[in-house]
Amino acid sequence: MNAPLRKAGVVVFVLFGLIFANLNWVQAYKADKYRTDDHNGRVRVAEYNTPRGVIEADGKALAENKATDDTYKYLREYPEGEMYAPVIGYKGVNLAATGIERSENEFLSGTSDKLFADRVSSMFTGDEARGGNVVLSLKTKAQETAWKQLTNNERGAKFGSAVAIDPRTGAIQAMVSMPSYDPSPLASHDTEDAAAEYNKLNADKDKPLLNRATSETYPPGSTFKVIVSAAALRAGYKQDTEIQAGDEYIAPGSGAPIHNAEAETCPGSKISLKEALTESCNTGYARLGVDLGGQKVQDEAKAWGFEQEDLTVGDLKDGGLPVAASHTGDLTVANDQGGLAQSSIGQKDVRMTTVEGALMAATVANGGVQKRPYLVQQLLTADRRPIYTASPETLRTPINGSIAGDLKDMMISVVENGTGKQAKISGYDVGGKTGTAQNAEGADPHGWFIGFAFNDKGEAVSAVCVMLENVSGGHASAEAARIAGLIMKAAAGGGGD
């Protein structure tokens, strides 16, 4: 019986060998994955042992920590609540982080390679290793103005968003989304409370967790005429080139006539390009789009940043909040002149984000050079030594300086003489374009305004896009234009409200 006993010994040896091999798999090969797995509670406890970095703008703390005496030693707090929530997001114990809290997580938690030297030195000094601080490009006055004006808008619109950009650098001066939420309860150390709060917000039909400035696209309406104008200028049109207008336009082969918003808008048969933009002449632009051809309009939009799927706003080196792609839809479908006509006035399948709207205005204001938008101005170590400062990057240059100059003149005319008068602010040269977009049968239209402001030294100090959903009471874009003016004034340092 000894031979089988020896073989049984070999069998046990093999079984233990399997366990040993599997332990190597679990504890060596997969160790790093398991150590940092989202379901691993140890990661959380360790993460909360040191204070997370502060997120701030203009010297004001927007996300900070309070020491506690529970398992997680620091509680994340958001003193400004819902005003900054769409940008900053939240960092919960049990919830996946969002916003800047997510995109700058490594730096804030102190695990980033950028902070390696600090971690080494804290090992020697015995100081607590701390996360780095993130300084945002946001201007608190502009942000406050945008939030107050949006939430107290005179038309009772419930949903909307606004983005303001410094055209010269791409630094985002304001970004708000309405309705918003208070991130502090989501960071609660009571994970059940936090989960319940999240579930409540997530189930809310008003979608307060959604950043409408970056993640939602809407029909841009007449703001899209800026793109069609650029295509026309590129094709050799001048500001004073006469285009055909009128009360009604029926594209070849289409049964649906296009009308103007008001009877007094471009009733004559001819109108200059500049005047057409100033009055927001639908019939003129619909025909202009058809005359130029779908390919040209589509290419123009793409040149300005439509269709870009991978744009993020945050840190110029390291990602940030993803920006949804704006689309024109296919404008080259044969025998669909009716569709092209509709698209040329920003309807049909054309969809745009608020960020893209602001970028369009910024591009015109910056002489045709589109700067890549960013939110993170500086990264500071725990002892406030800067280790990253945003150096503005050019994202694309869709138009040359001369076309940009023409567009600037035309858009200033919109605010001076046309549909955008509400955006006028004293002490600045303001230009822009309004948009009133049909969206659903029987629903009130969306109101848009994209625009820019130049100070008395001729510097482009701010470009903005304000978008209000389903504005009642007619002239939907007027309220957007008014708010846009105030945001730009605050961003330019000319005082709020």
Add this chain to the structure above:
Amino acid sequence: MPRVPGTRTGRNAELGLLAFAMIIVALYGAIVEANQLGKITTTFWVPAALLSILFLGLHLVVRFTAAWADPVLIPAVALINGLGVGFLRRLDIAKSITKKLPEPGIFSGIGGRQLAWTLVALILAAVLLLIVRDHKAVSRYAYTLGLVGIVLVMIPAVLPASMSEINGAKLWIKIGGFSIQPGEFAKLALVSFFAFYLVRKREVLSLASRRFLGIDFPRGRDLGPVITVWLLSLLVLVFEKDLGTALLYFGLFVVTLYVATERASWLIIGLIMFFGGVYVAYLLGASVGGPFANFYDRASIWLDPFAPQYVSNEGYQLVQSLLGLGTGGLFGTGPGAGSPGFVPEVQTDFIFAGMGEEIGLFGLSALLVVYLLIVERGLRAAILVRDSFGKLVAGGMAFTLGLQVFVILGGITGLIPLTGQTTPFLSAGGSSLMANWLLIAMLLRISDAARKPATGGPAAQAGGPKQPPAQLHGAMTEVIKP
């Protein structure tokens, strides 16, 4: 070169190894305190000292009743048992820290209870050594033991779930606040019965009737016993919802059968039947459900514990176990410096994962080697002992111990579907500790018989002839092949 047994009892070596093991246990306690309390208390050595006294007691009993027993078994088991007590005490300290209570007393908490259970288990082991002076005497009660074994296996299956189910496995008898795992004792009784039965039947069972692919297969009518045990183990699988226990009983039977008959065909038949049965149960669980559903769920969790539908529900235990082991990595966080509290059932089924976070791959590998040492020492006793019954009992018990370690460690590391087995000598719980110490006592008894010089020793000890007559009896001549 054949080893000549009986030149040294090895008792002094045992004492030395035991002291070494207890020093490791004391150091473990000290490191735990340093990591958890930030200081080493003046009483860190007390649990290790108490354990040393207990093991010393068993050592003395062995010295007088089984002087020639294998000297490695007790120190090896004592090391694992001691580290188990140390780890459970570590959990108590962690609990008292979170609840802001003073440091727990030596005899309080699960660590203290485990210490008490160790005392009981060692007394039982000593009693067995004192009563059973010759392991062959056990064969007289073989049928009684067989009946007791089957009854113990079946009790949890027939009891209502409220009295027998913990964590989805019906392996318990719960009366009041007290619960025992009868399967732990059943395996001892069943090994003894199988050994007795097979010693008597091995000639018949090793008769080959057909040769196929170079392997002798038994006659159909001789398949009776193996089919009976196969059915029994599948019933366990379905009604006690536990693959591990089923694997344990069936594996134990097939291996004893193989050792008794030296017919590899039994192993092949056994493996095919078992895994075929398990696969059918899995398929039935997927399609029919009912009593098979639990097994199907466990198998599905095993296949992908991180699947969204399992990760925070049914698969939570396994996921946390893997994450704990992974966090420990190669070297571990150090005793007392990890967070085993994240792993559910860390004091029982998942104790290996809890320890693994703190002692790392290197520490666990060392533990694994100690287990392997115990099993191989048991098998060695089986090889050296002269009578067939002793060979089968020692071989069966040693193999069962190894198989149980494989089943639970395989389960918590995701190698095989998770089952509700205890980790021998490590898990908190009296049943497991008592049964496994009884198993060790039996191995000690048999190894004593194996190593004892047959002539009584004086001549051999006096450096007499190097080939005492006893050697002939130990040779392979006893094996009768038809």
